[in-house]
Amino acid sequence: MLKRRLFTPGPVPVPERVLLAMAQPVINHRAPDFLPVFQRCKTGLQRIFQTEQPVLLFAASGTGAMDAAVSNLLSPGDHALVIQGGKFGERWGEICDAYCVRTTKIDVEWGRAADPADVEAALDANPDIKAVYLQASETSTATRHPVKEIAEIVRRRDDCLIVVDAITAVGVYDIPMDDWGLDVVLSGSQKAFMLPPGLAFMGLSERAREFMKSSQAAHYYFSLDKELKGLETDQTSWTPAVSLLQGLDVALEMILDEVGLEETWARTEKLAHATRESMRAIGLGLLAPDDPSPACTAVLVPDGVDGPELRKYLRDKLGYTVADGQGKLKGKIIRLAHLGYFDRFDTIAAIAAVEMALAAQGYVHKMGEAARTATELLAE
Ligand SMILES: Cc1ncc(COP(=O)(O)O)c(C=O)c1O
Numbered sequence: 001m002l003k004r005r006l007f008t009p010g011p012v013p014v015p016e017r018v019l020l021a022m023a024q025p026v027i028n029h030r031a032p033d034f035l036p037v038f039q040r041c042k043t044g045l046q047r048i049f050q051t052e053q054p055v056l057l058f059a060a061s062g063t064g065a066m067d068a069a070v071s072n073l074l075s076p077g078d079h080a081l082v083i084q085g086g087k088f089g090e091r092w093g094e095i096c097d098a099y100c101v102r103t104t105k106i107d108v109e110w111g112r113a114a115d116p117a118d119v120e121a122a123l124d125a126n127p128d129i130k131a132v133y134l135q136a137s138e139t140s141t142a143t144r145h146p147v148k149e150i151a152e153i154v155r156r157r158d159d160c161l162i163v164v165d166a167i168t169a170v171g172v173y174d175i176p177m178d179d180w181g182l183d184v185v186l187s188g189s190q191k192a193f194m195l196p197p198g199l200a201f202m203g204l205s206e207r208a209r210e211f212m213k214s215s216q217a218a219h220y221y222f223s224l225d226k227e228l229k230g231l232e233t234d235q236t237s238w239t240p241a242v243s244l245l246q247g248l249d250v251a252l253e254m255i256l257d258e259v260g261l262e263e264t265w266a267r268t269e270k271l272a273h274a275t276r277e278s279m280r281a282i283g284l285g286l287l288a289p290d291d292p293s294p295a296c297t298a299v300l301v302p303d304g305v306d307g308p309e310l311r312k313y314l315r316d317k318l319g320y321t322v323a324d325g326q327g328k329l330k331g332k333i334i335r336l337a338h339l340g341y342f343d344r345f346d347t348i349a350a351i352a353a354v355e356m357a358l359a360a361q362g363y364v365h366k367m368g369e370a371a372r373t374a375t376e377l378l379a380e
Contacts, residue, residue, distance in 0.1 A: 002318075005349075009323060010191045018251050038245065040249050044256055049203040050174075050176040053177065055203045057236065058227075068224060069163050070095045074099065083150075085107075119132065130160055131162075134164060135164070142295065143287075145291075161183040166185050167187050171187070171255060172191070172265065174265055184203065184204055184205070189244060195248060274374040277373055279370060283365060284302060295338060297336045298334075299336065305358065308331050320357075323336075336350060351370050355368065
């Protein structure tokens with residue numbers, strides 16, 4: 001028997017209770033019985049984003065919200081600063097290109113965090129920059145960028161927004177939108193929210209809402225103005241993903257009221273720490289040793305081991321789907337997830353599987369050492 005286990009940093013496994021909530025009969029989104037579901041989701045999202053500002057919901061993957069964060073805030077010819085430290089940082093640049101927004105790019109070595117001093121220098125050299133686009137957690141390299149410090153720099157300017165792709169940060173670690181003065185914060189359902197893909201979320205500050213008024217870029221489906229007006233009466237402009245919202249309602253209750261947000265962050269960090277230490281214990285290197293994101297761990301495939309074969313063995317012989325590297329990291333790393341519906345036993349078992357797969361690929365190590373390390377660290 002081969003039991004399939006999903007161990008990627010999105011999509012993540014979905015709790016049984018959430019699956020059952022999504023299996024309920026579909027209700028009409030303009031009918032009265034949908035209203036309380038929507039209202040609970042709306043306030044729950046504000047709690048998980050740590051904001052009093054409106055948080056919009058879209059029937060889209062996370063990239064939809066990224067797209068909207070360019071097409072609704074800037075105009076063709078505007079100037080943006082893009083922090084590129086991985087595949088998703090590059091995506092900000094591509095979206096800006098698509099909307100004819102000029103960009104200055106800070107290229108950060110993949111696996112390293114951005115340096116706030118570089119952001120300050122770029123803003124000083126280009127006073128016309130209207131928005132800074134970055135990731136909080138760059139999932140492709142398992143790296144965490146210093147959002148708080150960068151926000152402090154951006155906030156000193158009245159005419160510049162900070163737009164944070166926090167798709168693998170919200171619900172993963174403490175990223176308080178209001179306290180840090182973040183203008184736009186994005187996330188997606190298939191990450192810490194423990195849902196299938198298909199929902200994107202966007203918190204918008206007052207400053208961002210002001211900025212929107214002068215944006216001239218073309219958009220239709222993702223009209224933040226329309227969505228904000230609808231939100232006032234608990235409506236979305238278009239048909240929402242009703243079943244996903246029924247699931248979100250339950251998932252938010254689990255995270256916020258049953259487990260607790262701080263406890264969720266602490267669990268995720270603990271799993272990440274144990275995974276990093278267990279990989280080091282068997283001589284493996286990490287891509288982001290100094291600035292790791294707790295969302296996932298990027299483990300360097302050791303010399304002599306074929307990355308695709310390693311993942312294939314994990315998937316086909318052991319039942320574990322883990323993530324590959326993306327772009328120039330394809331085949332060079334494997335990424336193990338911590339965000340979302342994972343506990344210590346999932347993690348210890350996944351680490352044991354990685355050890356077995358490495359041994360099968362000829363990597364010599366003391367079998368069981370990584371799992372032992374993780375077990376000890378996760379015992380209390
Ligand atoms: C940091 C980050 N940004 C953007 C995305 C893109 O989101 P989606 O694939 O849901 O469009 C992802 C997805 O993994 C991500 O991790």
